Amino acid sequence: MNGLTPSSPDIQAIPVNECHEPLVDLTQCSDLRVGPPPECPETEPDYCWVRQGVRDRLIQAQALLPEGIYLRLYEGYRSAAVQQMLFVNHLAQVKQDQPDLSDQQAYVTSTQLVSAPSRPDGTINTPPHSTGAAVDVELVDERGTVLDFGMEIADWSRVPPTLCESDCAGLSEHAQHNRQHLLDVMQRVGFVNYPQEWWHFSYGDQFWAYMVGQPVAIYGRVNR
Template sequence: MDRLTPSSPRVQAMPVKECDEPLVDIALASGLQFGPPPECPETAPHYRFVRRSILERLQHAQSLLPDGICLRLYEGYRSLQVQQLLFDQEYARIKRRQPELSDAQAYRETTRLVSAVQRPDGSLNIPPHATGAAVDVELVDANGQVLDFGMEIADWSRVDPGLCVTDAGGLSASARYHRQMLQDVMERAGFVNYVEEWWHFSYGDQLWAYVTGNPVAIYGVIDL
């Protein structure tokens, strides 16, 4: 069986019954923090947007954290165009690092950390971030400093992919504690974690439906 990723055929096979919930800007909500635009300039216009229920669940997760610790959004919504750009960049990195891989193998390895917009046969995927249902989040202290997670989210393309795994081996006690704290509050708020990325959580998308056994996803691709 293939590694479980949002692009896995068994995840993409989950039906979507779009609920038509709007996207909202978390900058207009109280009690939530967000960082600078991530990844590339193309993310800047939309990265703070999430579905309305996702915002409410993020607020709930924030309420579960100890005083002085804040949830901070790294990235929410991502357009298909930006998703394709990031996929192409990661695919090129994989091919440079592992030139012995076939195109199909390089595709599968790329989807470990960047969801595909389309499959090799040209059929379409539904990337989680393009639904407004997925968020990349971290925890910061009262001074706005990111807690120790063993790595920064922004370093995902530069570190060993094994370090990105939620329960990665070799972590310090501090990094493991903070990863677990983040996972605990997000799961209590109804999110599921993508185990290859400690920072990635979603509710209502196909990965969520597959992991929780829900018969349908409620969020599909949405355009801004």
């Protein structure tokens, strides 16, 4: 990955040939499970929406799981305004935790876990969640209990960034197995994983296009 994030210039340079596929509400899909709203209340109106093609692939992924194990959406679509709020808050936290970083270093560090809606020079970026192409997902059992992944998604800003990485070392055998199982199932139906976040997958956005060698993305920024 060489430090690439969805906000990196090489990713953002990939053109978008918007296919105008609609957003759909996963709470209306009986084949999939949706968790409670994420910890940020501003996401609640939108978090369960994704592009139609993303929904179809999530259904395919669910069909690959063993009986009694379920794919559950943690978060899907985010408006540009919510994405901006999350990035600004995270950037402020990074600057507080690492006061020796320059503004540019703090910006780059922040983009490792929260995509930036714009660059320091004001150029507009396209965060994956604001396209409806990205999903944060986990596996749960029949009771709705999240399987052991070594951490809860909601704790992403309170744990060492290395713990968020898909191939984090030092996990328990169960946590390693569950992360790999989720990764295998999602990749089999066409998603790509963002390696800095074991829970984040996308299909059709610029990051996906870069990872699979497609010349263009099919999903750009969209308003719900």
